[in-house]
Structure formats: structure tokens, C-alpha cells
Amino acid sequence: MIPGETPGFREQARAWLEEALRGEFAAARGLGGPGREHEGHDLRLAWERHLGAHGWTCLGWPGRYGGRAASLADQMAFHEEYARADAPARVGHIGETLVGPTVLEFGSEEQKERFLPPIRRGEELWCQGYSEPDAGSDLAAVRTSARLEGGEWVVTGQKVWTSLAHVADWCFVLCRTEPGSRRHHGLSYLLVPMRGPGVTVRPITQLTGTSEFNEVFFDGARTAAGNVLGAPGDGWRVAMATLRHERGASTLGQQLGFRRELAAVIETARRTGAADDPVLRDRLVRAWLELEVMRLNALRMLGPDQGPEASIAKLYWSEWHRRLGELAQAVQGKAGLVKAGLVGELNELQRLYLFSRADTIYAGSSEIQRNIIAERTLGLPR
Numbered sequence: 001m002i003p004g005e006t007p008g009f010r011e012q013a014r015a016w017l018e019e020a021l022r023g024e025f026a027a028a029r030g031l032g033g034p035g036r037e038h039e040g041h042d043l044r045l046a047w048e049r050h051l052g053a054h055g056w057t058c059l060g061w062p063g064r065y066g067g068r069a070a071s072l073a074d075q076m077a078f079h080e081e082y083a084r085a086d087a088p089a090r091v092g093h094i095g096e097t098l099v100g101p102t103v104l105e106f107g108s109e110e111q112k113e114r115f116l117p118p119i120r121r122g123e124e125l126w127c128q129g130y131s132e133p134d135a136g137s138d139l140a141a142v143r144t145s146a147r148l149e150g151g152e153w154v155v156t157g158q159k160v161w162t163s164l165a166h167v168a169d170w171c172f173v174l175c176r177t178e179p180g181s182r183r184h185h186g187l188s189y190l191l192v193p194m195r196g197p198g199v200t201v202r203p204i205t206q207l208t209g210t211s212e213f214n215e216v217f218f219d220g221a222r223t224a225a226g227n228v229l230g231a232p233g234d235g236w237r238v239a240m241a242t243l244r245h246e247r248g249a250s251t252l253g254q255q256l257g258f259r260r261e262l263a264a265v266i267e268t269a270r271r272t273g274a275a276d277d278p279v280l281r282d283r284l285v286r287a288w289l290e291l292e293v294m295r296l297n298a299l300r301m302l303g304p305d306q307g308p309e310a311s312i313a314k315l316y317w318s319e320w321h322r323r324l325g326e327l328a329q330a331v332q333g334k335a336g337l338v339k340a341g342l343v344g345e346l347n348e349l350q351r352l353y354l355f356s357r358a359d360t361i362y363a364g365s366s367e368i369q370r371n372i373i374a375e376r377t378l379g380l381p382r
């Protein structure tokens with residue numbers, strides 16, 4: 001039990017999940033997740049809507065937008081039960097954890113009424129249009145632009161690495177709306193429909209052989225003048241708020257998944273004899289200890305403050321997970337170098353290894369997190 005958890009809440013969640021994952025959703029168990037987003041998308045979308053219909057999405061949102069105003073402790077308890085039940089990876093997580101909280105923080109009442117309910121019900125999926133070919137870590141260099149024309153924003157430019165754009169209905173796009181403006185000034189945070197004319201999505205194949213992120217081309221794509229979050233020109237502040245959500249509380253739920261992966265690594269180490277190797281044993285124990293530290297840190301962070309702490313959490317979990325991927329390869333021995341089966345499918349540990357290379361890049365690379373911690377927490381010079 002997590003400190004502050006509502007008595008009985010966890011049990012209620014557990015019972016509901018157990019029941020719901022029988023019957024038509026039994027086949028959805030364990031589907032999806034990093035490197036496996038292609039698995040069972042339609043079934044997982046139906047699951048998302050089933051969750052929403054029964055009030056198990058967006059738990060932390062206020063009641064008037066369909067949430068339960070659940071405490072962080074209760075949200076974490078739900079995430080733990082969700083992972084324990086082996087429920088499928090959520091298809092609506094970008095809406096629930098990134099743009100939803102940002103709409104709650106910066107949106108007008110009208111925007112909240114328009115955008116929050118379809119996210120909560122699993123009816124509209126979102127993607128994040130920040131990175132561009134020449135603006136990744138240096139996000140203030142974005143060049144995608146938009147101008148107002150006939151009561152609509154007209155958007156032109158290119159985004160890249162846009163996760164799940166191929167299934168998204170909407171994209172939150174950081175773009176330049178004041179011609180000639182520089183860096184953080186003159187940017188706006190637009191909400192742009194993905195299915196209209198002027199939007200082209202091209203998948204990018206990843207190391208895992210699957211394709212979860214995309215290039216997105218906006219060529220005169222349109223969105224209503226009112227679909228700007230925060231004031232026009234104030235998009236940088238809004239965009240940074242989204243990043244705090246991405247690096248912070250939304251990662252609380254992933255730790256049971258990590259625990260399960262570590263268990264699979266340990267199990268393989270026993271089977272292959274790697275667990276008898278003193279150096280690998282040491283690495284396994286260290287991975288276990290550090291995962292405990294991660295959980296204690298997450299509990300310590302159960303508060304509203306998501307400043308540099310969010311960067312500490314992001315740096316810690318992503319570096320840990322990448323090392324776990326390397327360990328997953330090491331315990332397999334030579335077999336880890338060979339794809340399984342005639343079709344050359346990756347096994348779970350190979351996939352873990354390959355996809356975890358991305359963890360220290362997305363949501364801000366490790367170097368960028370270290371810069372933030374150095375400057376804002378430790379007060380070191382730039």
C-alpha cells in the first residue's frame with residue numbers, strides 16, 4: 001500500500017481489471033508498449049473506450065471533466081494494479097498524460113469542454129509535434145510556422161519522430177506564429193487535426209524493425225483560430241508545461257513493467273547459467289537495488305512539485321532501463337545475437353535491448369536533463 005492511498009480503492013481497481021480482462025479483452029493482455037505499439041491496435045482502442053466508459057481513464061482529472069480527482073497515491077496504485085493485471089499498453093496515453101493536463105492548465109473553459117471528454121472516453125488519440133529535423137534538443141529552433149487566414153491557422157512545416165502520428169486524430173504542434181521572431185518568442189501551441197487535408201504522415205522504421213514514430217508534413221494544414229492553447233506567441237511556456245508532465249508523474253506507472261522485465265532477465269540468467277557469473281550477478285543485484293531506489297524516489301515525489309525533480313526522475317529511469325537492456329543481452333550469451341525463428345522475430349529481451357536505446361533520447365536526452373539539473377538544481381554556471 002502506498003502512503004495516502006484511499007482504503008479499498010486498490011482492491012476495487014484490481015477486481016474490475018480482473019473481470020474486464022476476461023472474455024473479449026482476454027486476448028489484449030500484455031499487448032503493446034515500447035517497440036510493440038503495432039500489436040492489437042484495434043483491440044486496444046476498444047479496450048481504451050471500455051476503460052473510459054467505466055471511469056478508469058484520466059483518474060486525476062477533476063470530476064467535471066469526467067475524472068475522479070484521484071490523489072497521486074491512488075493513481076499510482078491504479079497503475080500498479082494495471083501492470084499487475086498485465087493489461088494492454090494504453091493507446092491514449094499521450095492525450096491523457098501530456099496534452100490533457102496541459103489543456104487543464106492553460107485551456108479556456110470552451111477548450112476543456114471540447115478536448116477533454118473525447119480523450120477521457122478514448123475517442124480521440126493525440127500525438128506530440130515538437131521535434132523537427134533541425135530542432136530536437138534545441139527546441140526553440142522550431143521553424144514550422146502558422147498564420148491566421150480566414151478564421152483559421154494555416155500550418156506549414158515538418159515535424160519528425162512523432163510517436164503514434166499514424167493513429168492520431170490530433171497533434172499539439174509547437175510552431176512560429178510571429179514572422180521574424182526568434183528562439184522562445186513568437187511561438188504558439190496549436191491543436192491541429194491530423195485527418196484533414198495538408199497533413200502527410202510517413203512512418204520511420206526503428207531498430208526493432210517496427211514503426212511507431214513518423215515524419216509529419218504540414219502543407220497548408222488548417223485548424224480553427226480558437227485552437228491555440230494559451231495566448232498566441234506564448235507557446236513556449238505551454239510547451240514546457242507539457243514537458244514537465246512528460247518527464248514527471250506520468251512515469252510512475254512504468255515501474256511494475258520494469259520489475260517484470262527484470263524478472264525475465266533474472267529468469268534467463270538462471271536458465272543460461274549467466275547467474276553464476278560473478279560479474280553478471282553483481283550487475284543483476286545492482287539493477288534490482290536501483291529499481292528499489294527508483295520506487296522510493298517516486299514515492300518521495302508524490303507531490304504537486306514537478307520542477308527539476310522531473311528531470312532527475314527521467315535521467316534516472318532512462319539510464320537504468322538502458323543498462324537493463326544491455327544486461328538483457330548479456331545474460332543471453334551468444335544466443336542474444338541471433339534472431340529467433342524463420343521470420344527473424346526478436347525475442348522479448350532483444351527487443352528490450354534495442355528499444356531501450358531510445359529511452360535516453362526522447363522526452364529530452366540525458367545530456368539535456370543533466371544540464372537542467374546542473375543549472376536549476378545545483379546552481380552551476382551555464
Ligand SMILES: Cc1cc2nc3c(=O)[nH]c(=O)nc-3n(C[C@H](O)[C@H](O)[C@H](O)COP(=O)(O)OP(=O)(O)OC[C@H]3O[C@@H](n4cnc5c(N)ncnc54)[C@H](O)[C@@H]3O)c2cc1C
Pocket residue numbers: 127128129130131132133135136137138160161162163164213358361362363364365366367368371
Ligand atoms: C522513441 C522516440 C520517440 C519520440 N517521440 C517524439 C514525439 O512523439 N514527438 C516529438 O516531438 N519528438 C519525439 N522524439 C524526438 C526527441 O524528443 C528528440 O530525439 C530529442 O529531443 C533529441 O533531439 P534530436 O534527436 O534532434 O537530437 P539532437 O538535439 O541533435 O542531439 C544530438 C546529441 O547531442 C546532444 N546535445 C544536444 N544539445 C546539447 C547540449 N546543449 N548540451 C549537451 N549535449 C547536447 C544530445 O544529448 C544528443 O546526444 C522521439 C524520439 C524517440 C527516440
